[in-house]
Amino acid sequence: MEHEVLDNQETMGSSGIFSQEAIENLSKTAPWIKFLSIMGFIMSGFFLLVAFFSLGSFGFAKSFGGEGLGIFGFFIYIIIAVVVYLPNKYLYNYATELSDFCLTKDSRLLEIAFLMQKKYWSYMGVLVIVYLAVIVLGIIGVISSGIYN
Numbered sequence: 001m002e003h004e005v006l007d008n009q010e011t012m013g014s015s016g017i018f019s020q021e022a023i024e025n026l027s028k029t030a031p032w033i034k035f036l037s038i039m040g041f042i043m044s045g046f047f048l049l050v051a052f053f054s055l056g057s058f059g060f061a062k063s064f065g066g067e068g069l070g071i072f073g074f075f076i077y078i079i080i081a082v083v084v085y086l087p088n089k090y091l092y093n094y095a096t097e098l099s100d101f102c103l104t105k106d107s108r109l110l111e112i113a114f115l116m117q118k119k120y121w122s123y124m125g126v127l128v129i130v131y132l133a134v135i136v137l138g139i140i141g142v143i144s145s146g147i148y149n
Contacts (some may be wrong), residue, residue, distance in 0.1 A: 018044070021101055026098055026101070026102055027098075027099065027102035027103075029098075030095045030096075030098045030099040030102065031095070033091055033094060033095035033098070033118075034091075034092060034095035034099075036088075036091065037088040037089075037091035037092035037095060038088075038092070040084060040085070040088030040091065041085065041088050041092070042083055044081045044082075044084040044085040044088065045081075045082035045091070045103045047077050047078075047080045047084060048077070048078070048081045050077050051073070051075075051076075051077030051081065052055075052073050052074070052077050054070070054073035054074050055070070055071070055073075056076050058138035064118075070086060082128070086123060087120055087123045087124055087127070090116050090117075090120035090123060091110075091116075093113075093116040094113050094120060096114060097109050097110070097112045097113035098110075098113045101113055115137055122139045
């Protein structure tokens with residue numbers, strides 16, 4: 001037979017789902033996932049700082065006769081901060097639930113972890129679709145305005 005059937009202990013493992021090696025590999029990736037999500041939270045915080053600085057730059061630029069980013073820039077950076085924050089929240093929750101699963105072997109925690117992972121990838125997929133749509137609309141706008149002649 002080409003594929004040998006593994007004994008029950010190896011296929012089910014101590015968690016009832018994965019082998020011990022698979023659980024060890026999951027437990028080693030969870031800290032890196034958590035690290036990357038925390039870096040994303042920090043990036044989101046930087047966008048919030050830039051948002052508030054853009055409000056300050058409005059008054060500073062106005063004193064020199066300019067306009068600065070003002071309220072428009074403030075709202076754009078707030079939106080960017082939220083867009084950056086949300087997937088990192090899903091990633092952080094995924095890492096936390098994955099770590100907890102590796103410690104307790106509770107399959108409910110793994111289900112929650114996979115739900116967070118699904119939310120993360122769904123969010124990122126929608127974000128890429130929106131990004132591509134903005135690019136296509138920008139190209140159409142440039143071509144239709146005749147600027148690209």
